[in-house]
Amino acid sequence: MYYNYWNLIKPPFDNVPDPSMYVDCHASMENAIAETLFAIEEGRDSLAVIVGDVGLGKTLSLRMIIDSLEQEKYKIALITNPGISFCQLLKEIIGQLTGVRCDVGRKGDLLETFNRLLFDTIDEGRRVLIFIDEANAISPATLESLRLLTNMQDDLINLFTVVLAGQMELARRLEHPKRKNLFQRIGTYNRIDKIHSENLVKNYVETRLKLAGGTTKIFTDDAFIQLWEHSEHGVPRLINKISKLCLKAGETNEFSEITGDVVRQIGERFCKLTGPAIQRRRPRKRFEKEVVQDQYQEMEPAHTPGEVLVGYERDNRVSYIEQLRPVELKESVEKSSLTMTEDFGRDTKTDMIANDVVSEESSDPAQEASRSVEQRQCDDEVRPVIEKEGCGEVEIGTIKVRVNVPAQLIKRAQSLTRESRIKVAGAVAAQTLQQHPQLVSSQQSDPVHVWGEIREFVLNMLGKEKKVSVM
Numbered sequence: 001m002y003y004n005y006w007n008l009i010k011p012p013f014d015n016v017p018d019p020s021m022y023v024d025c026h027a028s029m030e031n032a033i034a035e036t037l038f039a040i041e042e043g044r045d046s047l048a049v050i051v052g053d054v055g056l057g058k059t060l061s062l063r064m065i066i067d068s069l070e071q072e073k074y075k076i077a078l079i080t081n082p083g084i085s086f087c088q089l090l091k092e093i094i095g096q097l098t099g100v101r102c103d104v105g106r107k108g109d110l111l112e113t114f115n116r117l118l119f120d121t122i123d124e125g126r127r128v129l130i131f132i133d134e135a136n137a138i139s140p141a142t143l144e145s146l147r148l149l150t151n152m153q154d155d156l157i158n159l160f161t162v163v164l165a166g167q168m169e170l171a172r173r174l175e176h177p178k179r180k181n182l183f184q185r186i187g188t189y190n191r192i193d194k195i196h197s198e199n200l201v202k203n204y205v206e207t208r209l210k211l212a213g214g215t216t217k218i219f220t221d222d223a224f225i226q227l228w229e230h231s232e233h234g235v236p237r238l239i240n241k242i243s244k245l246c247l248k249a250g251e252t253n254e255f256s257e258i259t260g261d262v263v264r265q266i267g268e269r270f271c272k273l274t275g276p277a278i279q280r281r282r283p284r285k286r287f288e289k290e291v292v293q294d295q296y297q298e299m300e301p302a303h304t305p306g307e308v309l310v311g312y313e314r315d316n317r318v319s320y321i322e323q324l325r326p327v328e329l330k331e332s333v334e335k336s337s338l339t340m341t342e343d344f345g346r347d348t349k350t351d352m353i354a355n356d357v358v359s360e361e362s363s364d365p366a367q368e369a370s371r372s373v374e375q376r377q378c379d380d381e382v383r384p385v386i387e388k389e390g391c392g393e394v395e396i397g398t399i400k401v402r403v404n405v406p407a408q409l410i411k412r413a414q415s416l417t418r419e420s421r422i423k424v425a426g427a428v429a430a431q432t433l434q435q436h437p438q439l440v441s442s443q444q445s446d447p448v449h450v451w452g453e454i455r456e457f458v459l460n461m462l463g464k465e466k467k468v469s470v471m
Helices: 027-041 058-068 086-098 107-123 140-149 168-174 177-183 198-211 221-230 236-253 260-274 289-298 326-334 349-355 365-370 373-386 407-413 418-435 447-463
Strands: 047-052 074-079 127-132 160-166 186-192 307-313 318-323 389-396 399-406
Touching: 027 047, 027 058, 027 160, 027 186, 047 058, 047 168, 058 074, 058 127, 058 160, 074 086, 086 107, 086 140, 107 127, 140 177, 160 168, 168 177, 198 221, 198 236, 221 236, 221 260, 236 260, 389 447, 399 407, 399 418, 399 447, 407 418, 407 447, 418 447
Parallel strands: 047 160, 047 186, 074 127, 127 160
Antiparallel strands: 307 318, 389 399
């Protein structure tokens, strides 16, 4: 094994809550342990809470507390997976306290069984302790039931103590004004923080090596500087992980010591396995309907004209902004060829006319000559429907453009949500831009702004059916 190479008798940095590997250099953890022991042994409080971010030692703290107690004075239940219903949680607690599986099903019967167990334990000269790890996973309903459970106390003393340990989410929930009645019952309330200096990290690592049987210096002084940096400035779980990888690398390469360069390489290698691997994945580009429907909703006020939000890296919640020149945006709109059949289906030919927003200036003899006979026949069939449509004229600068919206499309739009109408209006505006390139031919024309004006005009037509003239 790798630790034998370093003349150790056991692994020094395994991420397990082993009380024998506890290092007395983590001040906030020491305070949490001491105050929780006070709440149990002397204060006899009904509730004690330990909170902290991931990897800081909450589970180890619970193990240290349990090991520090005089076992003959208590009956102890330790719950490590509390993301279950209150009845299941209570059955698990009763099962651990009695050593027999609890088959009671009804909540009322469970509460009666638990209450009887409390008084039987007191009669034996002992108290019940309930430790719940990962308490941030407890549902709000179960948390409220636990509060009510603390009402099962004697007139003179508290019959049991519940110790909750969880991430900062637990703290936020406990401190919410709605849970004031629960928060006031907390006897001790502690937060575990990081190991807050390089010297303490050095003490932590060297002490664990000694506890594992080490007698010689393994990490050089400059290694602790790198270890501090790559452990997010003192997260014990990360210190353990990187240190163990360094010892393994030392065995593989037959090093006589672990230097700062070794720690740096291990730390950077670990970062490459987690961070940049996600960042290398390019966000998908939303050039079709999404770029035109979302640009005004998702662009922040600080964005400049022509700056379009084209995607997200969702894992890291990092926004990617791509600068598009007006010509590029125009090309992207021309590529969209968005049809209303995506939103309304293909059940009638009337739905197809939304893909042909007709205006007075849209005819092109060269394009007409290239159209197939089948396309012309289709046009002849739907033209009578096109003539019965809502018409309007939008003015962009000095150019006036007639926008025709099919009457059936306007009628259907009345039953849609505003979000769906915005999508439809955006698609019609994109096709209008495609059919009227003169709107953005000028270098001073901002296609985003032009598209937005047309979209608002169309949206007004879709949202006010009675004001649209139907011929």
